[in-house]
Amino acid sequence: MNPSFSLAVVVDDDPDIALAARLALRDMFERIEALSSPADLIPLLKRESPDAILLDLNFQRSATDGREGLDFLGKIMDHDPDAAVVIITAHGAVSTAVEALKRGASDFVAKPWSNERLAATVRSAAALRRSKIDARVERSRASELAHGTETPLIGRSASIERVRRLIERAAPTDANVLILGENGTGKEIVAREIHRLSKRGALPMVAIDLGATNETIFESELFGHVKGAFTGAAGERIGRLKAADHSTLFLDEVGNLPLHLQPKLLTALEQRKVVPVGANRPVDIDVRVVAATNLSVEQLADEGRFRQDLLFRLNTIEIHLPPLRARREDIPLLLDHYLALFARKYDRPARAVPPAALEVLVRHDWPGNVRALRHAAERAVIMADGEHYRTEDFTLPSRPDASAVSAPEIATSLNLDQFEKQMIERALRMHHFNISLAANELGLSRGALYRRMEKHGL
Template sequence: MDSILIVDDERGIRDTLRAVMEDEGFVADAVATGEECLKALGKRAYGCILLDVWLPGIDGLETLKQLRAAGSESAVVIISGHGNVETAVRATKLGAFDFIEKPLSIEKTVLTVRNALRQQRLERINADMAAALAREYTMVGESVAMRALRKQISVVAPTDGRVLIYGESGTGKELVARAIHAESRRAAAPFIEVNSAAIPEELIESELFGHVKGAFTGATAAKKGKFELADGATIFLDEVGDMSPKVQAKVLRVLEEQRFEPVGSGTSITVDVRLIAATNKRLDVEIEQGNFRADLFYRLNVIPFELPPLRERLEDVTLLVDYFNLNYSTAYARKPKEFLPEAIEDLQSYSWPGNVRELKNTIERVVIMHPGMIVSASDLPPHGKEEPPAASFRFPSFKEATDAYHREFIQRKLEEAEGNVSRAAEMMGVDRSHLYRRMRALGIQNRG
C-alpha cells in the first residue's frame, strides 16, 4: 500500500489531508516541520510527500534539497499559499514532481498524488529494465583479447566514427555494438537494431527507409523506416553482408549524404545517424565475388573490430560460467550451482563452435535440468565434451586432415542450425541425404 507524508505547519490542513488520503486507501502520516519530515524519512520510505514551502525552521525547499541529498526517492508535491513562478521553478529544479497552491482543491490534490505515485512507479520500472538490460549485455572476460576490446570501445565510442564488427556467430557482435552506443554521446537516444538476414528481401528496403501510403500492395499507411527512427541516435545493421545490391546502394547514399527517400516517395528525408555494422562474412571476399560493393565497404570499415572466438580465449570460460550461472539462477528463482574444477576443465577443453552463445545455452540447460547443487563433468550436456579443434598439421595424410576439417565444419553448421539437419544442409548448400551420409562416414552424431 502506498504511503503519504504530509508536511504542513497548519494543524487543520494536516488533519484534513491525512483523513482524505486514508479515505483514498493510502497509509498517511503528518508532521509540522522540515526537521520532523527528515526524521520521519529515516524511519520509512514514503511514496509521496506533500510538502509546504513555508515552514518554521528549515523551509520546504531546503527540506526538499536535504532529502534529495540523503538519497530519498519519494515523489514530492510542493504546497504553497504564496505561489510564484520563481518558487515553482526552484522546486522543479530540486526534483519536485508538481507545485499546487492553497487553498487546496481536495480533488486536484488527490489526483496530483496519484499521478506522482504513478510516475514514480514508471521510473522504477524503467530503472529496473535498464539494469536488467545492462546485466544482459555485460561484457564478461579478463583475457588479453577482452581487455584490448574494452580499451578499443572506450576510445571509439565517444566519436561518431562508423564501426564494422567482424566475428563468428555467437561471439557477441550486438553486445559490442550496444557497448559502443552506451559510451557514446548518443547514449540517451535509442539503439535501433536491424538484422538484415532476418528480413525478407522484398521488405528490407521498406524496413530501413520507410514507405508512403500506397507505395506497394499492403502499404495502407505511411511508415517510418529504421534510419528515420535512428535520427540523432545509433543504428546497428547486423549481418550487413546479406543486403541486396539495391539496398546497399541506398545505404551508401545515406552514409554519403545523410538523406534518403522512403519507398514510393520523391521527397528526401535528412537524418543524423551513427551507423555500426556487423557481419560474420569476410566482406573482402564478398567484394571479389561481386556480392558486396567496394565503395560501401570503405564507408563502413572506418573503424574495424575483430571479435575473438571463444576457443581463442578459453581462460574466460570460468568467468562466463559464473556469470551465466548467477544470471539464470536468479531468473529462475534458484540457488546458483557449484561447478566443480573438473567441470570447468571439461568446458575449457571444448572448441565452442557456437561461441559464447553456445556456452550460455549450455549453462542455462544445466541450471534448469540438473537437480543437484554440485555440477561435475559427468553432469554436463553431451556437446560439452567434444574434442578441441584439430590443427591440420597434426595429421599424417591429406585425407585425415580433410576429414577433420569436414567434421568440424559440419558440427559447426549443425550447432548454428540448432541440430536441424535439413536447415544445416540448406545452409551448406548440399542435399540433406548427402549430409546424412557424410555425418555417418565421419562418425558425427547429431545432438540437437
C-alpha cells in the same frame, strides 16, 4: 518469392474457406496452419507465436451472432496482447466485426473476399504486430542499458581488453564501426556498449538484422513507405534509418545483404537522406552506423560479394571479436556469470563446478561461442540435481567425424519434434554453428532457424 512472415493460423470450420485462405496467403508465410475449431487454437498458442490469425466468428450450426468467435478472441488477446487477429465475417455482420475491433482484433474481411484484399489486410496486421514487438524489445533493451542489467562484455583476456580499449576510443566519436566475429561472439553486446558510451546514448539504439530481412520488404524496412506505396501499405511507416535519427543504427549481419541492394544502403549513408517507398521527396537523417558481420576480412574483400565502397563507408573503425576458443581463460568467468544469472531466474540453488568438469568445459571448442556457452549454462541450471554441477549437466555436443558429416544420419526417434531437433543440431555442427549456412542447409530463413533453436533450447 521469399515469405515475409513465419506462421499464419486459419480458424474456420469450412474447409473450403480454409483452403482459399491458404492459397491466398501461401507466398506471404513460411507455414499456414488450418484449424476447424477455436478450441484447438489456445494449445497451439502455448507452443508457437503466429504472425497472424484468421478467426471466423461462428462455428456452431445456425449460429450467426458471433458470440463464440468473440469469446475466443478475448482468450487470444489475454494470452497474447500483441496477437494480430483478422476476423472472418459474412456480409451484413459489420456491427459484430466492429465489436471484434473494440476487443482487440486488428481488422476484418468479409466472405467472399478478394484475394488481394485478404492478403493486404493480413500483411498489414502481421507487420503491425512485428512493429509492436520490435518497439517493446527496443524499449526493454534501452531500460536494461539504463539500469546496467544487460549482459556485459565479460572477460579479462588480452584480446577482450583490446576490444574494450577500442570501444572506449571509438564510442565518443561519430565514426562508423564495423564489428567482425563468428556467430555468438557478442557483436550486438559490443554495438550496444558503443552506443551507450556515445553522445547518442540517451536515445534507444535501433537494430535491424539484414540477414533475416526479406528482399521484397528491404526498402520499406530500411527507408519506410508512404500510404498506398504498394499493396498492403495501409498507412505511413517510418523506416529504421529515420527511426534512428540522432541515434545509432545497428546493421546486424550486414555481410548477408545481397549485392544488388548494397548500392541503396550506400547512397543513403553517403547522402544522409532517405526516400521512403512511394514518396517523392528525400528525408534528412542523422545516424551513426555500427555494423556487424560473421564474414571474414577475406570474404569482405571479394567484390563479387561485398561492395568495397560500402565497406569503406562502414569500417572507419574495425573491431575484431575473438572466438571463445581463442580466449579460454575467460570461460570460467563466463560460466560463473551465466550460472548465477540462471540460478536466480529459475530460483535454483547455487552450485559449484568441480575442477574436473571445469577442465572439460574450458577445453571444449564452443563452436557457438558465448551464445552456446550461455545455452549450456541455462540447461545445466535446469537439469542439475546434485550438490555440484556435473559435466553431463551441460550436455556438450560431441564433435562429429568426417563420416558422420558426409553420410546421412538416421533419426534415433520417430517423434517429429525430436527429429527436427536432431536435424538442426546436425546442420549447426556441420557448419560450425554458422547460422546463415546452417539455415541455408535446412532450407530456412535465419529468423526461422533462430525460432526453432529457441524452441528446442539449442
